[in-house]
Amino acid sequence: MPALPPPTLIVRNIGELLTMAPESVPDATGPLGIVPDAALVARGEQILFVGPAARLAEVQFAASDVPPQEIDLGGRVVTPGLIDSHTHLVFAGDRAGEFQQRHAGVSYGAIAAAGGGIVATMRATRAASFAELVALGRTRLRSMRTHGTTTVETKTGYGLDRETEERLLAVAARLGRERGLPRVISTFLGAHVVPPEYRADRAAYVAAIQHDWLPRFAGRADFCDVFCEGNAFTAAESRAILSTAKGLGYRLKLHADQMSACGGAALAAEWGATSADHLDHASDADLDRLAAAGVVAVLLPGCSFTLNAPYPDARRMVAHGVPIALATDFNPGTCYCENLQMMVALAIAHMGLTLPEALLAVTRNAARALSLSDAGTLVAGQRCDLALWGIRSHHEIGYHFGVNLVEQTIIGGHVATA
Template sequence: MGRVSMLITNIGELVTNEPAPDREGGPLGLVRDAAVLIEDGRIAWVGPSTHATERLARPGERRDRQEADEYRAHWNDVVDVVDAGGRAVIPGFVDSHTHLVFGGDRAEEFAARMAGRRYEAGGIRSTVAATRAATDDELRTRLAGFVAELHSQGTTTFEVKSGYGLSVADEARLVRLAREVTDEVTFLGAHVVPTEFADASDDYVDLVVGDMLAACAPHARWIDAFCERGAFTAEQSRRVLEAGAAAGLGIRVHGNQLGEGDGVRLAVELGAASVDHCTFLGDADVAALAASDTVATLLPGVEFSTRQPYPDARRLIDAGVTVALASDCNPGSSFTSSMPFCIAVAVRDMGMTPAEAVWASTAGGAAALRRTDVGAIRPGARADLVLLDAPSHVHLVYRPGVPLVARVWKDGAIISGR
């Protein structure tokens, strides 16, 4: 067993997302005056600060007495001790829905929408044109900037979709570039029908399930389809998703964003890991989600940016649906990379409590990606942690817009902060 590389101690409030009889906070599994031991980039132990030195040096199951004595004698030589100063530590955010590889922006469209123009899916095509015109290096540089934004705001795991190329060559390069920064890559060739196929959407679907899927599948873990008016019908979406599943990709779905439709029920029927947006739901949609393993991923930044009604998170949670929060960072409908912002909006406008929103942005995001190694602070999980300049997770909502992320660790290494 490798040596313990870091001890974070004097944590005022530790959000573990591991409930236990002796822990507060329900699903957050809060530990007060806590410590975390990290070994080889993984969580080795979690508990009260007063037990940390005992746990580290205890002979027996963990290490023999001679090694324990050496640890006692050379503590500072073998352990990087971080004093949290009574501040809160939470799991790194898991952002399970982003569109980070694109060219240009749509600031003028946003301004027009704030002046009263309705949001429609077709605006995606302007980003497609700008993305096709950008070089690989231009896209890569911009992507690196977005990743730095994510890290600085506490996001340690994130998904990236394609969908702004909509040709075989362009979609292939988008998933390839996305794979350079994350393993959670989603092929979204079925984002909208590109201009050159405006009157032949079924022909475009043929391309997506044929040459485009063959070119993109080696770089992707997931396939997605925008099952919505102005994008793809339920039948077209089914073709895309089933073809992706046959190629070994997991299923995700954009659904029920602009109105009630078939997206949620299609996602549940096909066993999708997540159906995202869920803004307009009928009772049958909620019941289907509650009876399934499909996560409802809500995207507060979209409604903030489009002035649509917010999803009713309270309705979903009360029905027993697993809910995740994600940023949907994209240039058209949610140009934010801030999970703290999304948490604050979800609590203010979607009926969530601070605890529910923090859980949804960490453990919920992990569930939406079907990951068990992130989203919680427990032995064996990746050491992805966020130190807040605050005594409690509640301050993420209580102090909206204030940069509370003091330090971020990914696999036990600092990736942002001081």
């Protein structure tokens, strides 16, 4: 076999290497593709070798004058870098007061009617400068990275006018170019709610999204998302926006059936969306449609935790054959949490997922929810995004909760630093 390129990174003495690809890695076992006593080698962004440490001596690498960086894990755990497939990362302001109000018995509707909710964040975000939003986003991405996240999807939707929505996309693009931060995937969510200035003419707002904003932002956002819900956009409005977006080359996502059975899940299946997110009220028939269409269900347990609401029944979705991803839904109103480890713990404790299912949901399945073919598994040729855990058994994940179990994060083959 010809020599591999000279490595830039060697991770040795890995107690458990969770590849998430048992079908692709020799010696990997179980649904998580675990290799004990393992090593991993990369050159730049690309993984060159994954497997038992004993086999590393058999692999030939080309010579180089520059020695690789070597990390001794001391028998601890390595997984793919975590992938947060649903966030609202870029916004200004906070809604801590609303959190206290809700838990004192004030309804979300009453808060919104008093000028709170998404519209409150919209006002603060419209008033924030590009530099302020970049600084806020950078701080949040650093927190996510500290907890092992290496890829983050972020939605617009807190501008709700063309100028601010465009600024949010520009902020996401800027953050995505900063070395050492998680990779950023952008989603246009102009159809989050109808802003106050359009409430007397909803059709005009939908038309602005279809005929002005979507063409203008094509190529600058990877996905188009719509909040299909009674207090946001109807199924008919959502269908019109999705149709236009698909015609312009956007991939599709949908906030679906979070608060009521409003037809969002069926719409996601009909239009071949990459993912349908929330799904708290999706019917059995909806789940069959999603499974047949290959749509990933992105579940957001942090929302249920924050709102003290029932959790989605993940076991029912598994039974229907729907692939499941987990995400934080990081946002100022319903889940102010950057920690995917916490979502794994909540999904195990309250949604019926097993530990292997929950870990696949923040790695391999989360990559699928973003149409990423180079992340979510640890296989030669894949992107070198790693979470290096300070534990000796992956069984501690979800069990030891409320703390950060990740000691180090590697993004694109580079050790990320503060």
